[in-house]
Amino acid sequence: MIEIHPLPGIPEVRAGDDLAGMIVGAIERAGLSPAPGDILVVTHKVVSKAEGAVRHLHGDEEAAYRALAEAEAAGILRRRGGLVIAITRHGFVCANAGVDRSNAEPGTAVLLPRDPDRSAHTLRLGIRRSTGIDLPVVITDTFGRAWRRGLVDVAIGISGLDPILDLRGTRDDQGRELRVTEVAVADEIAAAADLALGKASRCPAALVRGLALPSGEGRAVDLVRPAGDDMFR
């Protein structure tokens, strides 16, 4: 069985806050003691806020927001009306280069962390320092998809696991070798955690228990399909 425990009660995060300490507090308040195999999932917004990746939208707020999204984009794939599907500096493809005003203070917008894999690693080290537990970390954002309606949470930063579970070489029930089964397990973890978080409930983190994943030191940016390999750019 897999369990997904929401970690509520994390106060509004500000630049310079000790996010690792706040999360450890939330884990304790939830009555959980992290065990080997547990994975911590954190929505990027609190990470960005702790890192100061927040910008004021001066003057015409809508125009300032659009300009900020363009400035954060390393490339633009599509435009339609006010919507820009951008490639971020990390390589992720998402709306408005990940710049977001929901759950941001009025007149501000939250950027993606500059290096979300590094953010995940820093958080993991902070938690290990204060608890002695080495908890793999997945940092998430909410992305749209081509071809399918609705948004899902995906992994944008990880530490302590591999983003892809490579089942090639293993065999199916018929003994046939599975040839193209690379599971984007970090994205599935992000999606699973989102089910426990809700969107507006001040619960930016969850503990996922029971996965029994091999440990690894992969990066979420390795989830980006290389441009030359991508048929939909």
Added chain:
Amino acid sequence: MIEIHPLPGIPEVRAGDDLAGMIVGAIERAGLSPAPGDILVVTHKVVSKAEGAVRHLHGDEEAAYRALAEAEAAGILRRRGGLVIAITRHGFVCANAGVDRSNAEPGTAVLLPRDPDRSAHTLRLGIRRSTGIDLPVVITDTFGRAWRRGLVDVAIGISGLDPILDLRGTRDDQGRELRVTEVAVADEIAAAADLALGKASRCPAALVRGLALPSGEGRAVDLVRPAGDDMFR
């Protein structure tokens, strides 16, 4: 807390088998008694097999497989080498129109169910008939994505829930109205369940507990972004 219980021990499924009965048996063997709010997730392959949506690959197996995938496609978005990104008759965009040889008997390939939403509904009714419990059902397949490496499970058929959780009109922590937050909750449920299933372990179903979703009568085909709305076709 959300719990995801794998339902192992379902034997190889053949055309005409009572899949609802087999799943009820697996739920009982797992020591679970379904409760209101539980959701049943089933990988489509056992559904397709029970419905007889399996084809023999005569002669040159590889060539027969390719021809079958083309025949199952309602449209082709891209081709590269042996890979075809197709639009299925249901409107889903996926590799090889969902025709798959993994976990199929040698010399055969499994198609998608003809109407996966109807399949989900039939399964839900069968379970309700034998247990009295009205268990929402999500039927899944494993799809690739544009821009991101690796595969994730998504919903291709549902009954008893809505595929999208529409949070527009609700407010974030700052009191700001969330404007574009339509969560593809059926896809997140599919992804979460896949974490519990593994790929080759003869465990084609899981029970997801603790979600507290509003009930609904939506369809997974409503997850398909209308072609006129889709910037990536």
